[in-house]
Amino acid sequence: MGKRVRRREPRAHWLLLCLFMLVLLAELCFNGYVSHVGAEGSGPTEVPGAGGAAPGTVTGGAAVQRVGAGGSVTSRGMPAKTIALTFDDGPDPTWTPRILAVLARYHAHATFFEIGSRVNQYPAVSRQIVAAGDEIGSHTFTHVQPGDTPAWRLNTELTLTSNAIAAATGRRPVLLRPPYSSKPDAVTGADFAALRRIGAAGYLVVLADHDTQDWRRPGAAAIATAAQPAGGAGAVVMMHDSGGDRSQTVAALNLLIPRLQAQGYRFVTVSEGLGLPAAPRASAAGRWRGYALRFAQLGGSWLARAMTVLMLVAVVLAGLRLLVQVFCAWAHIRRVHRRWRQPLEFLGPVSVIVPAYNEAANIAATVRSLIGSDYPRLEVIVVDDGSTDGTADIVERMRAPGVFVVRQDNAGKPAALNTGIRYARGEILVLVDGDTVFEPDAVGRLVQPLRDRRVGAVSGNTKVANRKGLLGRWQHLEYVIGFNLDRRMFDIARCMPTVPGAIGAFRRAAVRDVGGVSAQTLAEDADFTMAVIRAGWRVVYEPAAIAWTEAPSSLRQLWRQRYRWCYGTMQAMWKHRRALVQRGAAGRLGRRGLSYLLLFQVLLPLSAPMVDVYGLYGLLFLPLTKVAAVWLGFTAVQVATAGYALRLDRERYGPLWSLPLQQVVYRQLMYLVVFQSTVMALLGGRLRWHRMARTGAATAHARAATRS
Known part of the structure; x- marks a missing residue:
């Protein structure tokens, strides 16, 4: 007879369990990273002069700037009678389409600076923007403040956002607006250090000539007035298409656009206003990385919701079990006490x-x-x-x-x-x-x-x-x-x-x-x-x-x-x-x-x-x-x-x-x-x-x- 071989208990499942838990933790952590997305007015407050002063070529320059790795700065503004409407913090499934409808009504175009994680949530809205002839720029992946962000994280934010936009639209963004930014004269030394890293990554930084602060909801008329340039000058105008109720912004566009068009203004994208080529097509590898990123983000979000439900179910079941146990223990005591008296x-x-x-x-x-x-x-x-x-x-x-x-x-x-x-x-x-x-x-x-x-x-x-x-x-x-x-x-x-x-x-x-x-x-x-x-x-x-x-x-x-x-x-x-x-x-x-x-x-x-x-x-x-x-x-x-x-x-x-x-x-x-x-x-x-x-x-x- 051959030697009897004792069957061993399976061991591969321990490796699979550890791998599953690591993947689960990674997905949840990615969701935690993504879910900390900010919006204008909800993030850190800029400290004047933080990190020292920025060069005068930045603070005294135009709204669109190219910052070299060595610190060189060139800037350009919109030509006369040219308005580049820009919208931050999107895409939003409610307000972005309404803004696009207003733009289409007046045959105007705009630039949308989008948060990468939101692009993964609403890719169809991003495709709708591109199909309407508008353009998309980067607004980082989770709306971080570049001046307060380590270099490795900022680079990661830029890469993730680029991949997300590539998967949604097939285009690679070349424009970027730093979150919590405003006009060039508000740039600090810490911001400038971040702009150098952004420029080294190949991005053109778009600040603003007019910050409407529409996130404060001051009223449609006040937003339209804040966006209007003086003396026929061109301008880059900052607005928002996400982060809350944007009905005042939509109403302000219905006031602003026809009023300025009647004065001979045209509404264009930033690239069109500066005569720049359209955003290049993304590589196949970039698109596939974007698909994988979207899958991971949506999977992490689903897991977080599922785990929350699981926790609630477990807590409810544990609570019901405890109540039943306590009641039954009380009833059992009464029963056995009667028996013990005998x-x-x-x-x-x-x-x-x-x-x-x-x-x-x-x-x-x-x-x-x-x-x-x-x-x-x-x-x-x-x-x-x-x-x-x-x-x-x-x-x-x-x-x-x-x-x-x-x-x-x-x-x-x-x-x-x-x-x-x-x-x-x-x-x-x-x-x-x-x-x-x-x-x-x-x-x-x-x-x-x-x-x-x-x-x-x-x-x-x-x-x-x-x-x-x-x-x-x-x-x-x-x-x-x-x-x-x-x-x-x-x-x-x-x-x-x-x-x-x-x-x-x-x-x-x-x-x-x-x-x-x-x-x-x-x-x-x-x-x-x-x-x-x-x-x-x-x-x-x-x-x-x-x-x-x-x-x-x-x-x-x-x-x-x-x-x-x-x-x-x-x-x-x-x-x-x-x-x-x-x-x-x-x-x-x-x-x-x-x-x-x-x-x-x-x-x-x-x-x-x-x-x-x-x-x-x-x-x-x-x-x-x-x-x-x-x-x-x-x-x-x-x-x-x-x-x-x-x-x-x-x-x-x-x-x-x-x-x-x-x-x-x-x-x-x-x-x-x-x-x-x-x-x-x-x-x-x-x-x-x-x-x-x-x-x-x-x-x-x-x-x-x-x-x-």
């Missing part, structure tokens, strides 16, 4: 079955806690499942009355449980793990709900014994908050999907109805419980039945345990998926329990990486006060919920301080577990049983409790 009843002999595989560290403490129970007529059956550490020998040496040891070859936990069930004599079966330590009244409390003949199984309250250190505290909080609040809710909704393997009681008739414990999934406790419910039995939660268990003491062990739990739960959900369309108890399990598990334990955790990426995006691009307020509010709700859960379980509030730190490592580990489990399930992989190495923490807890 005296404990003897319900017949109880058989406790302890499947054990290499449990030498804790098995003695487990057995002692069981024989120390205050419930009468209790038999304990320890099924040694092929242990190699002397587990069975330890139990036999104890010579405890009512404790029996059954040895079998290693066949797995379900087989060990079924073996114990066959040997058991009681009609009530308590199934426990080999590392669990029971409180003295735990068994008596656990079986009380079975007084109701409709109840087929009871879940006890599992607590973490080794809760020292951050990892222990986090698991302790998780058990108290997540597991026990959920169980109270499931009990009220009559759809308890899991009786934990650490402590659970079953009616033998229910076990018989489902054919024993199945070995078809890795979460045999969830599979078994779901089968019991589908057989028509009720499953309830008894919080007063307390057992202590040893939780993983390292991240590696925690990963293995939760990976098996998550993967096994998915297997059980798939196995019992027909419950979704069944009636009665099975339907409640399917439509309430399985839907809840799918939403809150699979789908939302799968979206968690995107939420974290969105959080990082918020740190980079949103106001820190807003981000901090959201995080603090979210944390406060978590702490309040945890405090309520601790109070219900009569636990100390001390571990609450570690809850905010849980978001740093623990939460990410849990959603990566879900991701790995989902990939394995989709690929049809088979997960091996990952057994946790025991340290004897449950035994140590039992000894400490005895001393106290």
